[in-house]
Amino acid sequence: MSAPGRDGRARTGRRSGDSGTRDAILDSARREFAAHGYDGATIRAIASGAGVDPALVHHFYGSKERLFAAAMRLPVIPSEVIATALADPSRGPDVTLGTHLVASALALWESEEVRGRFLGLLRSAMTSEQATVMLSEFITEAILVPVAAVTRDTDPASAPFRASLIASQVLGLAMTRYMLRLGPIAGASVDDLIAAIGPNIDRYLTGDLD
Amino acid sequence: MSAPGRDGRARTGRRSGDSGTRDAILDSARREFAAHGYDGATIRAIASGAGVDPALVHHFYGSKERLFAAAMRLPVIPSEVIATALADPSRGPDVTLGTHLVASALALWESEEVRGRFLGLLRSAMTSEQATVMLSEFITEAILVPVAAVTRDTDPASAPFRASLIASQVLGLAMTRYMLRLGPIAGASVDDLIAAIGPNIDRYLTGDLD
Numbered sequence: 001m002s003a004p005g006r007d008g009r010a011r012t013g014r015r016s017g018d019s020g021t022r023d024a025i026l027d028s029a030r031r032e033f034a035a036h037g038y039d040g041a042t043i044r045a046i047a048s049g050a051g052v053d054p055a056l057v058h059h060f061y062g063s064k065e066r067l068f069a070a071a072m073r074l075p076v077i078p079s080e081v082i083a084t085a086l087a088d089p090s091r092g093p094d095v096t097l098g099t100h101l102v103a104s105a106l107a108l109w110e111s112e113e114v115r116g117r118f119l120g121l122l123r124s125a126m127t128s129e130q131a132t133v134m135l136s137e138f139i140t141e142a143i144l145v146p147v148a149a150v151t152r153d154t155d156p157a158s159a160p161f162r163a164s165l166i167a168s169q170v171l172g173l174a175m176t177r178y179m180l181r182l183g184p185i186a187g188a189s190v191d192d193l194i195a196a197i198g199p200n201i202d203r204y205l206t207g208d209l210d
Numbered sequence: 211m212s213a214p215g216r217d218g219r220a221r222t223g224r225r226s227g228d229s230g231t232r233d234a235i236l237d238s239a240r241r242e243f244a245a246h247g248y249d250g251a252t253i254r255a256i257a258s259g260a261g262v263d264p265a266l267v268h269h270f271y272g273s274k275e276r277l278f279a280a281a282m283r284l285p286v287i288p289s290e291v292i293a294t295a296l297a298d299p300s301r302g303p304d305v306t307l308g309t310h311l312v313a314s315a316l317a318l319w320e321s322e323e324v325r326g327r328f329l330g331l332l333r334s335a336m337t338s339e340q341a342t343v344m345l346s347e348f349i350t351e352a353i354l355v356p357v358a359a360v361t362r363d364t365d366p367a368s369a370p371f372r373a374s375l376i377a378s379q380v381l382g383l384a385m386t387r388y389m390l391r392l393g394p395i396a397g398a399s400v401d402d403l404i405a406a407i408g409p410n411i412d413r414y415l416t417g418d419l420d
Contacts, residue, residue: 126336126389136390144392164386164395165406171390172382176374180335180346180381182354185374196375196419200410209406 024050025057029071034130038068038137065142072121075114078142086150097150098166098205099198105170106190115178122171122179143167154206165204173197234260235267239281244340248278248347275352282331285324288352296360307360308376308415309408315380316400325388332381332389353377364416375414383407 028049032041043064047054061067069077085104086097095103108114124131148163155162173193176182185193203209238259242251253274257264271277279287295314296307305313318324334341358373365372383403386392395403413419 123336126333132390136392139390140393144394160394161398161402161406164392164398167392168382168386168395168407169379169410170382171385172378172380175381175385176378180342180349182346182374182377183350184354184370185378188371188374192371192419196371196414197378199417200379200413203410203413204406207409209402 021050021052021056022060025052025060025067026071029067033068033071033134037130037133038064038135038141043067065138068138068142072117074117074121075111076108079146081108082143082146086146096198096202098201098203099194101147101166101201102170102173102198103190103194105173106193109174109178110190118174119179122175139167151205158209162204162209165209166201169197169200169204231260231262231266232270235262235270235277236281239277243278243281243344247340247343248274248345248351253277275348278348278352282327284327284331285321286318289356291318292353292356296356306408306412308411308413309404311357311376311411312380312383312408313400313404315383316403319384319388320400328384329389332385349377361415368419372414372419375419376411379407379410379414 025046029041029046032046032049035041036045041064043057044054046067047057050057057067061070065079066077068074081104082101085101088100088104091097091100109118121131121135125135126132144160144163144167147166148159151159151162173185176185177188177193178186188196235256239251239256242256242259245251246255251274253267254264256277257267260267267277271280275289276287278284291314292311295311298310298314301310319328331341331345335345336342354370354373354377357376358369361369361372383395386395387398387403388396398406
């Protein structure tokens, strides 16, 4: 699999040997992320493990998050999906931010490819302590931090807590709908789920939590 | 481990051989639940697999839920915990039902034994399709049905959906706090979590979901 370029499209190799070099970098990345977590792994150590210059890793992948996404074969870059959802000009004036976030998450997960990768990551995090640490750190950096940035206006001190409450509801939705497949929530329409859950996300974003 | 009696205390064997018979019943129960799910397994088939009369299984365990709890070594009977939480006379007039349900779930999960068994069940459900079906059916019968009964006054048609939304938030809380251990939610006090999440559960119980 080739990594997405900065323009979002898959890049094609620009010289022979690119594909082997990329594979070596991704193999090294998987080893480093597993061994040291998302926070502890460094581009420098990943480059060294692949026998290439760190500048080449930056050139190919641009950021640690993009490198992680490529190594884990995530079909999307989470922080970019969130940034798009938060800035989406198609969101009408009557659509609250919480409702729009739930709709964006469901739009992703209703795709079988995205859901498969996501459930695979979650499954490995449930069964391996190393994978738990890695996924938890990645979710914090790639999802909680951008969501917390939105809630900062309400109350800077509670922003990380608010973001983690949103994660608890959105990940709980994914677990009950796609993994456990609990009857009423697995069978509900996307629209019914958005209407039911969106306002609860709005409360976590800006409501009174005391 | 001996199963809890109807009075909630562990029973002691009343004749020699009880313990071997109980073990045979629990072994047979684990096989039947795994093979046929929670709904599909019958007391009759479990008794037959253990070479005993169905009346003896009823005598020892009283109900399929209690037999399941004993076979899975759950330290509590979920529907009884929920019934107690819903009827708890210590709940003051200012404590909403949603808040009280979150407090009851957290009180259980803060116990290492309960949390360990619960995460073990969830882990097996993430990694085995048979275990997924079994746990989903059990959650439906033992948790969603009693919760839905409470919300029936609001809107009978939406009661199962409301109960499953509550499950999505409460299970998502367990996953992010105890399994992924996401920083802000893993480090929050129980009181802060109750205050933050309780009102969202109240909305799922009785609020407008359209």
